Amino acid sequence: MTTIQLIGAPTDIGAGSRGASMGPEALRVAGLIEMLKAHQLNVIDSGNLAGPTNPWLPPVEGYRHLEEVAAWNQSLHEASYAALQQGHLPIILGGDHCLGIGSISAVARYCREKGKDLRVLWLDAHADFNTSELTPTGNIHGMPVAVLCGYGPKQLTRIGGRTPAINPDVVHQIGIRSVDEGEKRFVHQVGLEVFDMRYIDEYGMREAMERALAGMTENTHLHVSFDVDFLDPSIAPGVATTVPGGPTYREAQLCMEMIADTGRMASLDIMEVNPAYDVKNQTALLAVDLVDSLFGKSTLMRDSK
Template sequence: MNVHILEMPLDFGASRHGSDMGPSAIRLAGIKEKLESIGHTTYVHTDIFKATAQEYEKPGNPNAKYLKPIVRACNKLASSVEIITSEGDFPLVLGGDHSVVLGSLAGLAATAKKTGQKIGVLYVDAHGDFNTNETTPTGNIHGECLAASAGLGLPELTNLYFDGQKVDPKNICFVGSRDLDPGEKKLMKEAGVTVFTMSDIDRQGFDTVVEKVKTFFKKVDIIHVSFDMDCLDPMFAPGTGIPLPGGLTNREALLLMEEIATTGKVKSAEIVEVNPILDVRNQTAILAVNLAARLLGETLY
């Protein structure tokens, strides 16, 4: 398969700096070589977004900080993703903060619109990212990006790349959630997303949750996987912007990627929030490489 690695050194969506260096850390961890070793042909795109320092930009709207540069960057990403997916190739987006999902989903949705396919989203994240400008406690767009993709929030975000909803919230499935704001929790319930929290995993067992996730996606034609490294316990992924104890283990995350790959429906993905400033010997970026490989077909035997 042709895999296009799209580097998005965007950290305007978050409060803590450093995730803009995530793509280079994943590159240094050997993403290209790893994917080629399992039979893929890779194409690297480093020119989609040229970052200017966040300190030199004005935040603007306090409830949607750095809205303009984020919209500009994500429109460019969406265009690239649409071109890649229209040709039947696989875009693998490396963030950056999670606001890049706005562009990834907009591009995939544009292709799906032309082909009449239904999109599902596997959102592996400690957080919901389902706030809007009215519920956000921080004003950081990485906490509003999925709600916007589902049609909720500011028009500049909901209508990014093309007008209207990019994914039906009833086709969104969360895994690993453990830190949801009150406002976004209410919106998530009203929108009808499916959520498997860490408590659900503890109660039901990880194998049961994985099987339920695979069953959930039987109703869609294509799947976008959005993987935030903060879903992992900091013991396994210390290099991320908002580390929270009690997350997934590395083995659980790798298995989830391997299992979702067996559906044959995964057509695009992103791995975000690798922050090498906070990492230890680049172990978070190395794990990101292995997660991508499992998602793209690698098995242990």
């Protein structure tokens, strides 16, 4: 029986708005644990990590709360890596998306040690490939993919013991629709694979996912980093950085079902649920519904292959 380990990271330390720190509890209230147990999964809830409080200060040399962000991500790295070492499937309950640094650096370290091929699906409205030179806000939740690829301060890029933690070619981004001008050039420069909403509009979610998932083998460790602002804000208002024009409910379900069909997902982030912006916890409830599909729920009746 697969063992799921929930790791809460209740912080908005890397964000430009407060409230994502309440995300882990919102997901628990929305029935995440009960849903996972209904799939006959063994669930360990490790509770929440502790870390520095949010000082809510302006950027220093291009970064907001750098030392605090580093502390949270180091703790998350260690907790995620320990879960993987025990053979568990870690689910990180965010928290803002700067936490992808700690989570994915741990998965990358584990894959290096086990000789596994890492693939990261980044489901998000934003490419999160900024640097301090490219963004005036200094909010580190807009930088995690760049940091993981080795672009950023050493306090963050060295988490996990190797810089860069990953190469850009392992990342496949889905649903992107908000990218800063300088960031856009940088994404092209490093060759990040992005299936933006224009691509999904033209070719459909099915083709985007088929391409993003192509070439995986028995040796692939698939990590899904799910930022709930990936979804259209009409169905997921509970995020601080809403961007209109995201995937519909059915497009999002198809995305999750196709990931489930691979049988390769071995770690998961659920990030940026922000109850301060939500209505009756509907965004956390939708996130749990979509994660249900990630673990095999389908709206269709099909013959098993």
